[in-house]
Amino acid sequence: MPDSAKEPYTGRERRRSHPYPMLRRKRRIWRRRSIRRRIRIVAVLAVIALAIAGLLTLLYSGSPSVDPVLALRRATIALEAGNYHAAHDQAREAAKAAPQSGQAQMMLARTSLLLGQGVTAEVALDRALADGVPQVDTLAYRAEARLLLGNVAGAQDAIGHMPRERDAAMSRVAAQLRAVQGSGGGALRSSLEQLVARFPRDARGWTDLGRSRFGAGDMEGATQAATRAVALAPADPAALTLQGEVVRARYGLAAALPWFEAALARDAYYHPALIQYAATLGDLGRASDALAATRMALVSEPGSPEALYFQAVIAARAGRYALAQLALQLTDGALAARPSVVLLEGALAYAQGRPQRAVRAWARLVAMQPMNVTARRLLALAQIGSGDRAAALATLRPILSRTDADGYALRLAAIAQPGEATALNDRVTSAQRGDAAIFRADRPVGDLALAAAESPTDPTYALGLIRGLASQGDRAAAIRTAQALVRASPGAPVAQIAYGDMLAVTGRRTEAVGSYARAANLTFDEPAMLRLIDGYQRIGQPRAAATALGLYLSQNPQSLPARRLLATWQMAAGQWDDAIETLEALRTRLGPADVALLHDLAIAYAESGDGVVARRYAMAAYRLAPMNAAVADAYGMALAADGEGAGARQLFDKALALAPGDPVILRHRAAL
Numbered sequence: 001m002p003d004s005a006k007e008p009y010t011g012r013e014r015r016r017s018h019p020y021p022m023l024r025r026k027r028r029i030w031r032r033r034s035i036r037r038r039i040r041i042v043a044v045l046a047v048i049a050l051a052i053a054g055l056l057t058l059l060y061s062g063s064p065s066v067d068p069v070l071a072l073r074r075a076t077i078a079l080e081a082g083n084y085h086a087a088h089d090q091a092r093e094a095a096k097a098a099p100q101s102g103q104a105q106m107m108l109a110r111t112s113l114l115l116g117q118g119v120t121a122e123v124a125l126d127r128a129l130a131d132g133v134p135q136v137d138t139l140a141y142r143a144e145a146r147l148l149l150g151n152v153a154g155a156q157d158a159i160g161h162m163p164r165e166r167d168a169a170m171s172r173v174a175a176q177l178r179a180v181q182g183s184g185g186g187a188l189r190s191s192l193e194q195l196v197a198r199f200p201r202d203a204r205g206w207t208d209l210g211r212s213r214f215g216a217g218d219m220e221g222a223t224q225a226a227t228r229a230v231a232l233a234p235a236d237p238a239a240l241t242l243q244g245e246v247v248r249a250r251y252g253l254a255a256a257l258p259w260f261e262a263a264l265a266r267d268a269y270y271h272p273a274l275i276q277y278a279a280t281l282g283d284l285g286r287a288s289d290a291l292a293a294t295r296m297a298l299v300s301e302p303g304s305p306e307a308l309y310f311q312a313v314i315a316a317r318a319g320r321y322a323l324a325q326l327a328l329q330l331t332d333g334a335l336a337a338r339p340s341v342v343l344l345e346g347a348l349a350y351a352q353g354r355p356q357r358a359v360r361a362w363a364r365l366v367a368m369q370p371m372n373v374t375a376r377r378l379l380a381l382a383q384i385g386s387g388d389r390a391a392a393l394a395t396l397r398p399i400l401s402r403t404d405a406d407g408y409a410l411r412l413a414a415i416a417q418p419g420e421a422t423a424l425n426d427r428v429t430s431a432q433r434g435d436a437a438i439f440r441a442d443r444p445v446g447d448l449a450l451a452a453a454e455s456p457t458d459p460t461y462a463l464g465l466i467r468g469l470a471s472q473g474d475r476a477a478a479i480r481t482a483q484a485l486v487r488a489s490p491g492a493p494v495a496q497i498a499y500g501d502m503l504a505v506t507g508r509r510t511e512a513v514g515s516y517a518r519a520a521n522l523t524f525d526e527p528a529m530l531r532l533i534d535g536y537q538r539i540g541q542p543r544a545a546a547t548a549l550g551l552y553l554s555q556n557p558q559s560l561p562a563r564r565l566l567a568t569w570q571m572a573a574g575q576w577d578d579a580i581e582t583l584e585a586l587r588t589r590l591g592p593a594d595v596a597l598l599h600d601l602a603i604a605y606a607e608s609g610d611g612v613v614a615r616r617y618a619m620a621a622y623r624l625a626p627m628n629a630a631v632a633d634a635y636g637m638a639l640a641a642d643g644e645g646a647g648a649r650q651l652f653d654k655a656l657a658l659a660p661g662d663p664v665i666l667r668h669r670a671a672l
Helices: 011-017 021-061 068-080 082-098 101-116 118-130 135-148 151-161 168-198 202-216 219-232 237-251 253-266 271-283 287-300 305-317 321-330 339-351 355-368 373-385 388-399 407-415 418-430 446-452 459-471 475-488 494-507 509-522 525-537 542-555 560-572 576-590 595-608 609-622 629-641 645-658 662-671
Strands: none
Touching: 068 082, 068 101, 082 101, 101 118, 101 135, 118 135, 118 542, 135 151, 135 168, 151 168, 151 373, 168 202, 202 237, 219 237, 237 253, 237 271, 253 271, 253 542, 271 287, 271 305, 287 305, 287 560, 305 321, 305 339, 321 339, 339 355, 339 373, 355 373, 373 388, 373 407, 388 407, 407 418, 446 459, 459 475, 459 494, 475 494, 494 525, 509 525, 525 542, 525 560, 560 576, 560 595, 576 595, 595 609, 595 629, 609 629, 629 645, 629 662, 645 662
16 A cells, blocks of 8 residues: 555554553653742742842832831930930931921931031921921020031020020030130039039039049049939940049049940940040050950041041051051141140151151140150150251250259260260269259249239149249248149149149158149049159158059059069069069060160079070160160179179179269179
């Protein structure tokens, strides 16, 4: 039969003729599973697409709607908890969601002022007025915002519209305006004292009063005000920060940390607390923690000059001078009037080989603090480096005229005046220094008395008058003036120190110690500590002196003068291993060019029996000061400890030639 006559081919015949029917069933199952898998994949992709579409809709259509009532409630809760930044964020959300809400705008203005944002506060107050808030309710905020912006006339206009009967906020900003207009800090304190007497539960009033007293040096008054502010507002970071500053000034660095940490626990981005926390950590030697605090401060206030300055200090201490210079430049001169900033500016310039720039910086520092001996030494060093020896000698002259001139200043003077080098080096070699004297005033006593009479509440002018009277020999009048200053400012440590100094000058040392103790109780800083310890030693109370030093070091472990004093006492007690540990830590910080430190290290190692190390330090000291009797004596001790008796004998003989009859050198020579 022809092919065309055959029946057409059908699938049924193929299925009947398939040799593997089970395989055909498995293929059908596989196809069904494949279809199901494809359906699931498509469903997952659809869900993902919907999620992406929702996200894009959210991003491009704005944030989800905010309930202004809820946001305002959250702002109030955050403000009561002391979290200024969270309160401000919630107030901004409430004001954005309900721009016609006067209550939200007023909360935004209030929180903006707490963060120092005067422009935002002004805008919010304008909207609040437009929304029907009474003008009288905005006046205090308006005046404060304008003061923040430096608009004194605008602040005066706002205060001029205030009613006769003012509330605490109105009275507080009016007092601030009077101080800005030239009434001075004394008038501000007087106004704030009247304010807290009228509104005794106004925590901000107590905080402002405490800060005013603190700035004036009235530590007792500042303590009372800060304590009262914290009691009234225990969650307020401003009050907690002030308390930390007062505690740091009175008791030391370590005691202040918990107060700053408490403020930051309330508001982690509160800028004043971050700055004070960073400064305290840096002085305690905790550089990494201090750096972290400055970074937080820069997040809180981008471009913060204080944070950048502390970063410059940290970088300079680590020897990264270029980085420190960059950080200081970023402050854009905002802190140029601070002596510490000027000191750092000169140090960075000198460390980078720019003595002329260091001269300009340190000359400003000496102009700010003409009686700062360290500043004068630094300026003279930079002037010598820039080739101006005559200027260096003029800078050093007020130090050279004193019997207690230090060896470093004398050596600088010898470099600046080669013709007098022999006489100056003789003063260095003798290693004999007189008692500390009072700097002579640069103004006539009559002018000083007039200035003190015009500002009876400012101890600065009274101190100038005391110094002027004492430098002219009128010690009785100086003591009377110091007594009057103590009566006028009993809570000011500078008054107690001035009175104690005059008592010590006139030989009344026991009374002087009492005055120094009162000063240390008000502010246990370095000057008070050194005077108190010296006074205890002079009246024969070494145990009290040791207690004072131990207490100070427990709070200020990085203090160089306290550490050096501790090393001296350890050496006197024969505690050579302890002395070596203290001295080596000092050498790490001061470097290898401190003759007195190298001398002490040589003695300590020689006494401990390590002649090899003692010899190394003694040689370094001898290279710097070969004509110093004490250095020659220490070199002799080091050689003796290293087994070189002949060389030691020669050095002892030289030391005795430089300081004939010195009992210490004679004892060392006899022991050899």
